[in-house]
Structure formats: structure tokens, C-alpha cells
Amino acid sequence: MNVQIKTFPGLDRGNHVIAITAGVVDIAGFRQIFERVIDATRSLLDCRVLIDLQDSTFRILPSDVREFMDRFEPANWPHNSKVALVSDSETEQYRQLVMFGEGLLKLDLKVGVFYEIKEAISWLAGIPNQ
Numbered sequence: 001m002n003v004q005i006k007t008f009p010g011l012d013r014g015n016h017v018i019a020i021t022a023g024v025v026d027i028a029g030f031r032q033i034f035e036r037v038i039d040a041t042r043s044l045l046d047c048r049v050l051i052d053l054q055d056s057t058f059r060i061l062p063s064d065v066r067e068f069m070d071r072f073e074p075a076n077w078p079h080n081s082k083v084a085l086v087s088d089s090e091t092e093q094y095r096q097l098v099m100f101g102e103g104l105l106k107l108d109l110k111v112g113v114f115y116e117i118k119e120a121i122s123w124l125a126g127i128p129n130q
Contacts, residue, residue: 001021001022001023001024001025001029001032001056002021002022002023003019003020003021003032003033003036004019004020004021005017005018005019005020005036005037005040006018007040007041007044009043009044013125014046014047014048015041015044015045015046015047015048016047016048016049016050016124017037017040017041017044017047017048017049017050018049018050018052019033019036019037019040019049019050019051019052020052020055021033021051021052021053021055021056022055022056023055023056023057024056024057024058024059025053025056025057025058025059025060026058026059026060026064027060027061027064027065027067027068029056030060030068030100031068033051034072037049037051037083038076038077038078041078041081042078044078044081045078045079045080046079046080046081047078047080047081047082048081048082048084048124048125049081049082049083049084049124050083050084050086050117050120050121050124051083051084051085051086052086052117053085053086053087053088053097054086054087054088054117056087057093058087058093058096058097060096060099060100062099065099065100065103066103068100068103069103069104069106069107072104072107074107074108074109077109080110081109081110082110082111082112082124083104083109083110083111083112084111084112084113084114084120084121084123084124085097085100085101085111085112085113085114085120086113086114086115086116086117086120087113087114087115088115089115089116094113094115097113098113100113101113112124
């Protein structure tokens with residue numbers, strides 16, 4: 001798995017982080033992605049995070065997601081951050097990401113799951129669907 005993260009602090013409309021992944025992503029990969037995003041956003045408030053997983057292939061099971069959520073520390077997540085997870089529209093891939101996103105929502109994180117980048121960016125920016 002390959003992850004590239006770019007931080008854009010203090011833009012006109014707040015702080016932004018973009019993470020782009022490629023390759024096979026298992027639950028350890030998700031852990032690594034989130035650890036890197038947490039590190040990149042540690043000093044930023046009200047951050048908008050786009051995690052692009054469109055060039056990745058998931059290898060996660062429901063039991064992996066439960067274990068991840070049990071060990072995830074929401075207190076480490078930057079205050080008031082909003083995260084958009086974007087995957088390929090392939091049904092199984094998207095369904096796995098939705099399962100992951102639902103687990104994060106249960107931890108009271110602001111998370112959205114999308115298969116279109118434009119829709120994810122609009123959601124992050126607070127632009128209503130048209």
C-alpha cells in the first residue's frame with residue numbers, strides 16, 4: 001500500500017488534508033492511513049480531510065472493522081474535523097467502506113462515504129446537493 005498525504009493549512013476556508021492511497025488496503029493499512037492523517041492534522045482545528053481510496057483494493061472483514069473500532073481512540077482525532085472517504089463505485093468495495101464509515105460515525109466522528117470526488121468535496125465544503 002502506498003499513501004501520500006498533503007496538508008493545506010489556513011486556506012481561505014480552513015485547513016485541508018488530502019490523503020491518496022493505492023494498492024491493497026487491509027485493516028492494518030486503514031490503521032496506518034488514520035495514524036498518518038492524525039499526525040498531519042494534530043496542530044489543525046476544523047480540518048477538512050479527503051481520503052481518496054479509489055486506486056486501492058480493500059481486504060477487510062466485518063470482524064476487522066469491529067476490532068479497529070474497539071481499539072480506535074476518538075480522543076486522538078483532531079477536534080471538529082470532517083472526513084470524506086472516497087472509494088471506487090464497485091459495489092463490494094464501496095460496501096466495505098460504508099461499513100468502515102458507519103463504525104466511525106458510531107464514535108461520533110464527522111464522516112461521509114462517497115464514490116464521487118465532486119460529491120465528497122461539496123460535502124466537505126458544506127455545499128448542499130443540487
